[in-house]
Amino acid sequence: MTTLVEALRLAAWQEMERDPRVWVLGEDVARGGLFGQYRGFAEKFGTDRVVSTPISESVIMGAGLGAALVGTRPIIEMRIFDFVMCAMDELVNQIAKIRYMFGGQARPSVVVRMPHGLWRNSAAQHSQVLEAWFAHLPGVVVVAPSTPADAAGLLVAAIRSDDPVLFFDPKNLFGLEGEVPATIDPIPFGAARRVRGGDDLTIVSWSALMPAVVQAAETLATRGITAEVLDLRSLWPWDEAAVTASAQRTGRLLVAHEAVEAGGFGAEIIARIAETTPGVRLGRCGMPRVPLPFSPPLEDAIKVTPAKIVAAADRLLAR
Structure with missing residues (x-):
């Protein structure tokens, strides 16, 4: 390892x-x-x-x-x-x-x-x-x-x-x-990785938030809700085809990112799916628009957590 x-x-x-x-x-x-x-x-x-x-x-x-x-x-x-x-x-x-x-x-x-x-x-x-x-x-x-x-x-x-x-x-x-191979081959840009399958909603994320997203999907699974999780891996180009296909199949798309929600890259993904895939229910989960605090309790209060991702998924499923 x-x-x-x-x-x-x-x-x-x-x-x-x-x-x-x-x-x-x-x-x-x-x-x-x-x-x-x-x-x-x-x-x-x-x-x-x-x-x-x-x-x-x-x-x-x-x-x-x-x-x-x-x-x-x-x-x-x-x-x-x-x-x-x-x-x-x-x-x-x-x-x-x-x-x-x-x-x-x-x-x-x-x-x-x-x-x-x-x-x-x-x-x-x-x-x-x-x-x-x-x-x-x-x-x-x-x-x-x-x-x-x-x-x-x-x-x-x-x-x-x-x-x-x-x-x-x-x-x-x-x-x-x-695991990392002894000889490292290039991974093409713009190809998302399917982390886990699911039928009830699609959750898209990337970078350091992925472990929290996976944990949130596991929590949802204990309640009988299956989420397909996609890791974009690159933001430009991003794998619009994979996200679109998954969102069409599940009917719901939640984009979660570590960044501030307002003006975040999740908004671009949501906008593209709204334009090209009518009928998909859409949601976002990101940090509030505040500077990051030094205080650990304040940092914990604003950062995106598995519980916040689960709550965002629940709101989307209820619509």
């Missing part, structure tokens, strides 16, 4: 061995990274390919883009998702748009890794879930895995992709264990 963070380490290691153009830059990566995701990399690949940078996210992002434009394939490490706000111009106005603006002559083959999501007692500036910002951004792929095997396979696909990939590492699941 392999932890999720170790699966990510193995995937990046495999790709750096396979392709000498792949390298990593970010704060403390030569020391192994904040979570150990680059442990041993500097010793194996050298500090020309494992580059610890100054504490300047705009420099890290801009340097990664420049290196990609001359033919390398950088892994840009943002350390924690929230710090990407210091590099938004480089990401939003340059990386996401440069291929289009130069008619395909520029190739921004970068992976931007951003450990994101709630992290116990990390408060308002270290636990944000703003994935919907980037799903809204043309020109990038957005990936949000929830298992060791998926994280590894999707990271391999991201490193090999010619498109810029925003990779949301679920830091609250870094200790989650699972």
Whole structure:
């Protein structure tokens, strides 16, 4: 069994061995990274390919883009998702748009890794879930895995992709264990994983909330209610065909995400199903629109839990 963070380490290691153009830059990566995701990399690949940078996210992002434009394939490490706000111009106005603006002559083959999501007692500036910002951004792929095997396979696909990939590492699941193959094959973007079957409703989620969704589905099953659970794995592209087919079959769709409910990516899924699949009953479950508190009891009060997902499912089933 392999932890999720170790699966990510193995995937990046495999790709750096396979392709000498792949390298990593970010704060403390030569020391192994904040979570150990680059442990041993500097010793194996050298500090020309494992580059610890100054504490300047705009420099890290801009340097990664420049290196990609001359033919390398950088892994840009943002350390924690929230710090990407210091590099938004480089990401939003340059990386996401440069291929289009130069008619395909520029190739921004970068992976931007951003450990994101709630992290116990990390408060308002270290636990944000703003994935919907980037799903809204043309020109990038957005990936949000929830298992060791998926994280590894999707990271391999991201490193090999010619498109810029925003990779949301679920830091609250870094200790989650699972099987990972010795040779990690890429997992295609836009293909949801069917976690469990069911006939009464469909629950769609992704990333660090998946264990809570599975627990909620198990609670519903004790009451004779079967939920089909889908893990999107990537938010752009997302597997509209799988979600539509499941929602058509069960007649009810609940989207649950760790992010704030208002304006979250769940709203996009609900809107698309409402437009294309009339008659499906629709619901969402997310956090309230408040900053994340430091206090553990207050954090517990606002985060999405299995009980809240069950309650949202009950409201949907009652309609």
